Amino acid sequence: MASMQSWRKAYGAIKDTTTVSLANINSDFKDLDVAIVKATNHVECPPKERHLRKIAAATSIARPRADIAYCIHALSRRLSKTRNWIVALKTLVVVHRLLREGDPTFREELLNFTQRILQLSNFKDDSSPIAWDCSAWVRTYGQFLEERLECFRILKYDVEAERLSKQGQGPEKGHSRTRDLDSQDLLEQLPALQQLLYRLVGCRPEGAANNNYLVQYALALVLKESFKIYCAINDGIINLVDKFFEMARHEALKALEIYRRAGQQAGNLSDFYENCRGLELARNFQFPTLREPPQTFLVTMEEYVRDAPRMVPVREPLEFPERLLLTYKPEESEEVPEPDPVEEERPPVEEPVPVQPIPEVVSPPTKTVVADTGDLLGLNDPSPGVSAIEESNALALAIVTSVLFASVCIRRKHFNNWQHCLAR
The missing domain is CATH 1.20.58.150 (ANTH domain)
Incomplete structure (x- = not known):
């Protein structure tokens, strides 16, 4: 087992050296490719800070979006081709550090990337029992980073970076x-x-x-x-x-x-x-x-x-009850008769001739004279529009009363519940 582990370390070192040499010859972004390979090599130690700084500089807002997209593509290619848990874990660490400490443009480009590079549900390294246990943790770590991006997609801000401070106090408070x-x-x-x-x-x-x-x-x-x-x-x-x-x-x-x-x-x-x-x-x-x-x-x-x-419950009608009555105005206008008949009844009121016999009310014959004058004020024969107005006003008053009553009941219920909670 020890000889097998030594052979794997030597093989990994040869692969890293070969990849760096090819990047120096064939790549248009050789500095970035070399930094990614060296930051995610087969050596079982955390990525070195100088390589992380080069990758962070390549994904800053000062660089073109095409360069940032190429960096994400290079990390995705590195993660998809490896079967070594060390390389996979160090690649995830680089992505996590860029999400935490890098420019927000990297996160935006990562969200727009067509492939979901952090999906490692099928990843495994069965070269040793240690590699098997570490592969399981690599998968859960990838799921956490994927969920971190999904959370940002919903919240539209990063919980790690966004922290509001109260007036006169520091961010920690x-x-x-x-x-x-x-x-x-x-x-x-x-x-x-x-x-x-x-x-x-x-x-x-x-x-x-x-x-x-x-x-x-x-x-x-x-x-x-x-x-x-x-x-x-x-x-x-x-x-x-x-x-x-x-x-x-x-x-x-x-x-x-x-x-x-x-x-x-x-x-x-x-x-x-x-x-x-x-x-x-x-x-x-x-x-x-x-x-x-x-x-x-x-x-x-x-x-x-x-x-x-x-x-x-809607609170606006409680503050302005007249809004409820406005909803019944169209019904009033439909039931109230047109003003033309009212104007026709007004001219007989101006005639003074029938009014003179009024002092003779003591004698019985004057009753017929009063009957001939008719209902000048329209008190004995109310128009149908007046009754419709009374009914609509009564209906509106009933609705206002019911809304007020329901609101009071709901508020009282809320207060009792909250008071009961405080008592506990």
Whole structure:
């Protein structure tokens, strides 16, 4: 076995030397190709910083997009052709370092790349038991980086780079963007962050990979990102709870599932940290103390979901009740008669002749005179338009009353639920 390992190291060194020589002769980007080969060679050690700086300079915003696309193509070719776990892992480390510390143009070009270079579900190195265990970790590491790109595609920003600071405080005391999101964006971004954390917790090395130095070097990069991912989820959960009792039923169901998963993932991340504390890399890390969301609050959330409205109540009619009455004006105009008959009834009112016999009301014959005058004011024979107006106003008043009553009930229900939560 020892002779086999020595032979593989010698063979890998010969391949690296040959690839570098071919790049110097045939490549139009020989400096970049040489830097990629030397950064991802068969030597079991992390990529050297001078090679990483050359690759980062080749993918900066000052370079043409074609050069950045060529760098991604070269890394993809290096990753797809190798069957050695060391070369594959070092290539993933180079990609991860460029995503964390490189120019954002590299990430944009990587998202637009036609091939998914980080898909390593079929990768394996069965040359030795150590290589077999390390190959399994390479696959999980590739899945984490792939999920990292997918999370950026949904969030439109990098959690590792974007960190909002409060006024008068430093970035370390700030909060994530998830603290200020509205309900719709919150329900879309939190599941993406939770899926990224799921892939991160899956990067737990097993077997011989647990004590390998190169694996621990890459695992340290993953641990650095776990802190801010957890903070982003935690800030989002706080924001979610603040908006939960104003959500409709379909949104509240999604929020409840996110809250449940947050409690489970807090426990899984704590176990992941406990496993990493026993590794050599843990000497330079300060692991945070994780606090799971209170599970007793789930009872209050489930009670609200059972009684939650199908749609969120509209508040505008409560602030401006006249808007409800405006919806009935077309009906009034349809039922109210045209003004022409009203104008025809006005001329008889101006005739003064029948009004003179009014002092003779004491005698019985004057009753017939009063009957001949007719209903001058139209009090005895109301027009059908007046009744229609009364009915429509009554209907509008009933609707306004019902809306106000329903709003009061909903607000009181929210207050009781929230008060019950605080009491717990």
